[in-house]
Amino acid sequence: MTRPVMEWVKLTDDVSIIARESGEVWFHTASGTKGDADPFSAPMTGAGATGSAVRLLDGAIHLGFASIQKRLARREPTLAAYIVALVGAYHTSVHTPRNLCRAADRFNELGRPEVGAYLEDRAREETGHDRLALKDLRALGVPAERLVANFIPEGIKPLCERFDYLCFQDYPIGCIGYSYCLERISALKQQDDVDRVQALCPDGVDATRFLRTHSGLGSEVTHVEETIEFVASLPANDRIRVVRETYESALIMAEGYNHELLKPDAEILEELQQILQEPLPFCRGPYSSRNEKRRVHPPASALTS
Ligand SMILES: [Fe+2]
Numbered sequence: 001m002t003r004p005v006m007e008w009v010k011l012t013d014d015v016s017i018i019a020r021e022s023g024e025v026w027f028h029t030a031s032g033t034k035g036d037a038d039p040f041s042a043p044m045t046g047a048g049a050t051g052s053a054v055r056l057l058d059g060a061i062h063l064g065f066a067s068i069q070k071r072l073a074r075r076e077p078t079l080a081a082y083i084v085a086l087v088g089a090y091h092t093s094v095h096t097p098r099n100l101c102r103a104a105d106r107f108n109e110l111g112r113p114e115v116g117a118y119l120e121d122r123a124r125e126e127t128g129h130d131r132l133a134l135k136d137l138r139a140l141g142v143p144a145e146r147l148v149a150n151f152i153p154e155g156i157k158p159l160c161e162r163f164d165y166l167c168f169q170d171y172p173i174g175c176i177g178y179s180y181c182l183e184r185i186s187a188l189k190q191q192d193d194v195d196r197v198q199a200l201c202p203d204g205v206d207a208t209r210f211l212r213t214h215s216g217l218g219s220e221v222t223h224v225e226e227t228i229e230f231v232a233s234l235p236a237n238d239r240i241r242v243v244r245e246t247y248e249s250a251l252i253m254a255e256g257y258n259h260e261l262l263k264p265d266a267e268i269l270e271e272l273q274q275i276l277q278e279p280l281p282f283c284r285g286p287y288s289s290r291n292e293k294r295r296v297h298p299p300a301s302a303l304t305s
């Protein structure tokens with residue numbers, strides 16, 4: 001009889017995450033272990049399973065976001081913050097196909113064609129997503145190309161740098177953890193998130209193409225499911241690295257959210273207007289009065305690819 005799968009990954013000096021195929025998951029602290037034997041101090045070596053892989057991956061995101069959970073729950077959308085989010089979405093998606101293809105080539109060179117094929121598929125599926133963000137910006141009357149060429153939101157920059165770094169490693173398996181983190185968070189968005197953004201837009205304007213695609217309503221759900229299955233099929237060393245990178249990416253993303261959440265709306269508008277050297281269309285039009293009531297806004301990193 002085969003034993004049920006149990007997987008574990010050490011995420012910090014003290015904390016490991018442990019999951020069973022059946023769905024149980026828990027955090028384990030080495031310092032809380034009685035006696036000297038910590039059963040999870042040695043890396044796992046066995047085969048994976050989807051039931052445990054998904055819990056390790058989601059647990060890593062949960063731990064990465066632990067410090068800002070309460071603040072995230074209080075956020076309210078504004079149009080200015082949404083424009084920044086679209087700029088962030090553009091930057092997190094524009095180099096995705098190139099980066100994933102680079103990582104795929106490397107795995108093909110390393111004699112791992114199954115990883116290469118998975119990454120090539122991902123690269124194909126992500127192609128053109130930057131253009132969705134540009135279309136949304138244009139729909140809002142924003143000079144999209146000029147804005148993205150001159151502005152990368154501070155909270156987004158470290159994420160883009162991390163992805164570039166991971167894809168250009170000699171062994172770029174971490175890019176799967178990064179992508180999972182971003183796609184899993186996107187897939188949590190539902191129709192009411194789209195409706196709240198739509199309510200900020202002028203009548204007749206469709207500026208939620210990117211959001212719809214990168215939500216529980218679009219292709220992101222399939223991407224997440226496929227990644228879980230793929231990660232579960234990898235050897236233990238790769239699964240460990242993917243889960244650790246999911247955690248690292250969640251920390252960077254949480255830090256970016258934190259940065260954006262602290263920024264008042266007036267500051268965002270001023271920054272955008274300085275970059276463009278002209279007021280944003282909605283500041284002259286009927287939307288400004290709708291925005292004045294709202295002070296808190298979603299983080300730029302709320303839209304990612
Ligand atoms: Fe995706």
Ligand SMILES: [Fe+2]
Pocket residue numbers: 093126129214304305
């Ligand atoms: Fe995407």
